[in-house]
Amino acid sequence: MKLPKLPVYGPSLWGLGGSLLLLGGVAPWIPVFPLIILVNLLIFAALAYSLNLITGLTGYVNFGHVVFMAVGAYSLGYSVETLRWHPLGGVALGALTALVVSLGIGAVTLRFRGVYFAIASLVTPLAGLNIVLVLPALDDGQGIVLNPAFEPLSWFYTIWIIIAAEVGLTYWITHGRLGYGIRAIKSDEDAAKSLGVNAPHLKLFLFALSGLFAGAAGGVYAWTTSGVFPYAAFDLTFSLLMLAMIVIGGMGTLLGPMIGAVIVNLLSRFFLAIFIGTQFIIIGLVVIVIALFIPEGIVGTLRKYVPELRRILE
Amino acid sequence: MPEPTLLVTDLAFGLLLGCVFAVIAHGLNLIWGVAKVVNVAHGEFIMLGAYGAYFLNLWFGFNPLLSAPVDAAIGLGVGVLFYFGFLHRELRGKESIGLQSEMVTLVSTFGLALLIGNLALLLFSPNFVGIPWSPGFVRVGFLQLPLGALYVGVASVAIIALSHVFLSRTYLGNAIRAYSQDIPATQLMGINPTSVAAIGTALGFSITMAGGALLSVWLPTGIHPTMAALYAPISFVIVVLGGPGKMWGSLVGGISLAVIIDVGQAFVGLSLATAIAFLTLIPILLFRPEGILR
Amino acid sequence: MSPTLEASGIHKYFGGVKAVQGVSLTLGGGRIVGLIGPNGSGKSTLLNVLAGVEKPTKGTVTVDGRRVDRWPAHRMVGLGIAKTHQIPKPFLAMTGRENVAVAMMYGRRREAEPAAALEESLRILALVGLEGRADTPASNLSVQQRKRLEFARALATGASLLLLDEIFAGLSPEELRDAISLFTRVQKELGFGALVVEHVMQAVMTLSDHVVVIEEGRKIAEGSPKEVVENPAVIEAYLGTEATDAAP
Numbered sequence: 001m002k003l004p005k006l007p008v009y010g011p012s013l014w015g016l017g018g019s020l021l022l023l024g025g026v027a028p029w030i031p032v033f034p035l036i037i038l039v040n041l042l043i044f045a046a047l048a049y050s051l052n053l054i055t056g057l058t059g060y061v062n063f064g065h066v067v068f069m070a071v072g073a074y075s076l077g078y079s080v081e082t083l084r085w086h087p088l089g090g091v092a093l094g095a096l097t098a099l100v101v102s103l104g105i106g107a108v109t110l111r112f113r114g115v116y117f118a119i120a121s122l123v124t125p126l127a128g129l130n131i132v133l134v135l136p137a138l139d140d141g142q143g144i145v146l147n148p149a150f151e152p153l154s155w156f157y158t159i160w161i162i163i164a165a166e167v168g169l170t171y172w173i174t175h176g177r178l179g180y181g182i183r184a185i186k187s188d189e190d191a192a193k194s195l196g197v198n199a200p201h202l203k204l205f206l207f208a209l210s211g212l213f214a215g216a217a218g219g220v221y222a223w224t225t226s227g228v229f230p231y232a233a234f235d236l237t238f239s240l241l242m243l244a245m246i247v248i249g250g251m252g253t254l255l256g257p258m259i260g261a262v263i264v265n266l267l268s269r270f271f272l273a274i275f276i277g278t279q280f281i282i283i284g285l286v287v288i289v290i291a292l293f294i295p296e297g298i299v300g301t302l303r304k305y306v307p308e309l310r311r312i313l314e
Numbered sequence: 315m316p317e318p319t320l321l322v323t324d325l326a327f328g329l330l331l332g333c334v335f336a337v338i339a340h341g342l343n344l345i346w347g348v349a350k351v352v353n354v355a356h357g358e359f360i361m362l363g364a365y366g367a368y369f370l371n372l373w374f375g376f377n378p379l380l381s382a383p384v385d386a387a388i389g390l391g392v393g394v395l396f397y398f399g400f401l402h403r404e405l406r407g408k409e410s411i412g413l414q415s416e417m418v419t420l421v422s423t424f425g426l427a428l429l430i431g432n433l434a435l436l437l438f439s440p441n442f443v444g445i446p447w448s449p450g451f452v453r454v455g456f457l458q459l460p461l462g463a464l465y466v467g468v469a470s471v472a473i474i475a476l477s478h479v480f481l482s483r484t485y486l487g488n489a490i491r492a493y494s495q496d497i498p499a500t501q502l503m504g505i506n507p508t509s510v511a512a513i514g515t516a517l518g519f520s521i522t523m524a525g526g527a528l529l530s531v532w533l534p535t536g537i538h539p540t541m542a543a544l545y546a547p548i549s550f551v552i553v554v555l556g557g558p559g560k561m562w563g564s565l566v567g568g569i570s571l572a573v574i575i576d577v578g579q580a581f582v583g584l585s586l587a588t589a590i591a592f593l594t595l596i597p598i599l600l601f602r603p604e605g606i607l608r
Numbered sequence: 609m610s611p612t613l614e615a616s617g618i619h620k621y622f623g624g625v626k627a628v629q630g631v632s633l634t635l636g637g638g639r640i641v642g643l644i645g646p647n648g649s650g651k652s653t654l655l656n657v658l659a660g661v662e663k664p665t666k667g668t669v670t671v672d673g674r675r676v677d678r679w680p681a682h683r684m685v686g687l688g689i690a691k692t693h694q695i696p697k698p699f700l701a702m703t704g705r706e707n708v709a710v711a712m713m714y715g716r717r718r719e720a721e722p723a724a725a726l727e728e729s730l731r732i733l734a735l736v737g738l739e740g741r742a743d744t745p746a747s748n749l750s751v752q753q754r755k756r757l758e759f760a761r762a763l764a765t766g767a768s769l770l771l772l773d774e775i776f777a778g779l780s781p782e783e784l785r786d787a788i789s790l791f792t793r794v795q796k797e798l799g800f801g802a803l804v805v806e807h808v809m810q811a812v813m814t815l816s817d818h819v820v821v822i823e824e825g826r827k828i829a830e831g832s833p834k835e836v837v838e839n840p841a842v843i844e845a846y847l848g849t850e851a852t853d854a855a856p
Contacts, residue, residue, distance in 0.1 A: 123592045130589035191697035196685035196714035284428030291422035
């Protein structure tokens with residue numbers, strides 16, 4: 001009798017997974033203030049992982065990712081305020097609505113070549129914002145104010161589950177058959193199709209997943225900030241930050257989004273303390289330098305130039 | 315159903331605004347056509363053009379019409395810097411732009427957008443500013459048209475016409491057009507591709523910033539660093555509507571967009587009209603990616 | 609087994625350009641069909657229509673009786689029909705082995721385990737003589753090697769009907785001889801059918817069971833290689849010299 005083959009998980013997954021488990025274990029003992037900072041960091045990491053699923057893996061630059069986050073935020077706002085649901089339900093609804101929206105958007109925009117996809121994605125947040133501003137169900141753009149309980153530990157565990165799912169999924173996708181199909185598409189979409197890779201399906205699958213998780217993270221974000229306002233929710237700055245995180249960390253890698261999130265968060269807090277507004281200037285500068293000189297990001301570049309690290313770092 | 319006179323007024327305003335929209339998109343059109351790259355920071359340069367007009371007015375009393383050429387000159391320099399900073403490494407020696415280069419340019423220019431936008435927020439006043447220039451009105455039938463808008467509308471068409479003349483009648487212009495169609499052929503003709511690409515880019519930026527100056531007339535209270543986030547997508551949609559690389563496409567696209575918004579808002583309100591205007595991008599890309607013009 | 613592909617009355621227009629006008633042909637059963645014609649006659653376009661890369665403007669394509677003219681390329685692969693590209697398109701960042709593995713995982717066989725696919729790839733690479741380059745990135749392969757890789761990939765999809773676009777082009781006389789004998793050997797071993805679009809007369813005449821000639825989008829002759837070569841219409845289309853010189 002043949003024993004089932006035990007899957008061998010890479011060191012990166014162990015490292016990341018282990019750290020997450022550890023964090024989850026000690027969370028109840030973390031003091032409130034650092035816990036809030038941690039939650040904020042994890043929300044942004046979750047957003048980075050979600051963008052990584054589409055932009056990182058396929059190279060399709062999605063400037064409109066903020067739309068999914070906004071949909072998630074609004075779903076949470078609406079379900080908690082109007083439907084009187086528990087916020088967790090709101091987060092789930094956020095994920096679901098964002099999934100539906102992403103399927104709709106992706107079915108259309110993923111047909112376009114890279115540059116046109118990017119442009120279409122630039123336009124969607126503006127269109128989305130203007131649509132939300134006129135929806136009667138959402139008070140014609142007045143925004144939603146929530147009065148939830150202050151429960152950082154619940155916030156923590158919710159976003160923790162989301163990230164764990166994302167990390168696991170990213171690993172599974174990149175290491176299996178799908179990983180090869182995705183790399184093939186990124187390398188030469190036409191050649192991939194001529195070998196049987198159903199490129200439209202695969203792209204839509206990733207896009208929908210990215211939407212799902214961004215919606216969930218957006219829901220948690222609204223929960224922690226107890227409010228959803230149209231101009232803030234659809235702010236392109238979110239898209240820019242998410243993109244910065246994966247560019248800095250390394251697009252398409254497992255560790256990249258987390259590393260990117262940590263760096264961007266640190267830079268943000270440090271420069272915010274010096275002078276408001278400077279953090280984006282610095283982040284912008286870092287992104288330019290990285291995009292021009294080490295486009296694979298930190299993790300990608302290390303893997304490229306230090307072969308010994310290739311087995312460990314991914 | 316809104317009043318006919320109101321609609322005609324909206325149409326007229328849309329036409330005038332559209333001309334200015336056309337100019338800010340035209341710069342993008344040029345760069346896209348020549349260097350085949352998309353500058354995500356395009357909106358920021360429009361904004362800089364508008365601020366240029368503002369400061370020239372504040373310090374020297376220039377009106378926007380006068381500021382436009384100054385901005386254009388500054389734009390030339392900026393364009394050359396941009397070319398050598400962002401594009402030269404990617405385009406040098408290549409016959410066409412690859413997928414990786416495309417992505418690098420998209421990401422690096424978005425970093426630039428972040429940088430410039432927030433630098434502007436820091437350096438310029440966070441208030442909304444405007445240029446107090448109102449040369450009066452002119453009556454055309456029942457229409458009351460602001461002369462400022464009329465002047466910049468004319469100036470915009472002039473700029474586009476001039477660029478058309480330059481590109482089709484001068485040696486350098488033709489070299490730029492050749493480059494945008496076939497780089498190896500350009501080299502065979504003995505033209506230095508780097509110079510051509512750099513000049514084409516410079517021209518694009520110069521028109522963009524001049525456009526920003528002209529746009530300021532329509533923004534008596536609206537000049538602010540965040541305007542970039544609105545005018546960048548507007549420019550992109552216009553270029554796609556008119557057809558990337560098609561010189562008169564900017565005018566067609568610009569007027570179409572402005573009219574859709576201005577006339578549309580009489581029927582469904584500004585927000586929805588704006589959303590619809592942006593969403594016209596989708597069917598165009600799906601069914602007629604070369605743009606409306608044949 | 610090898611599917612039967614029937615193309616009937618295929619027209620393909622690109623705006624005003626009528627690339628293919630009313631061509632019909634039948635492929636299948638392990639037969640090698642050569643498709644020749646002067647430059648710009650529409651050969652590659654026809655091949656792309658059959659492969660699912662382009663949709664015909666008019667006409668039908670059926671496989672074993674089933675209509676597939678609207679099917680995209682990746683679905684055609686599922687039926688056992690795969691094409692190669694005129695200019696090879698390897699996945700440059702991946703090794704030869706990985707390139708072939710993609711074909712194994714997404715072709716007819718749908719191999720689910722990357723590890724197994726990578727193993728099997730070596731076998732296919734050996735068939736085309738590239739086993740020594742299995743772990744080299746495709747970007748380091750010469751043009752001839754890339755053509756072989758392209759061929760290997762198509763084979764790895766498990767296709768029983770190959771649509772080969774000028775696979776013998778640009779080779780020196782020696783390389784051509786090697787390529788023809790390689791093709792014959794592999795075809796005998798695997799038994800696939802093929803449509804060979806070609807300019808290189810020597811290859812077409814040696815390998816084909818049946819030849820179709822098109823000019824300006826229309827079929828002007830078909831038959832055995834010998835018949836076609838002696839057909840005055842064909843000679844006229846080519847201005848004679850190449851065709852008669854290459855007669856078997």
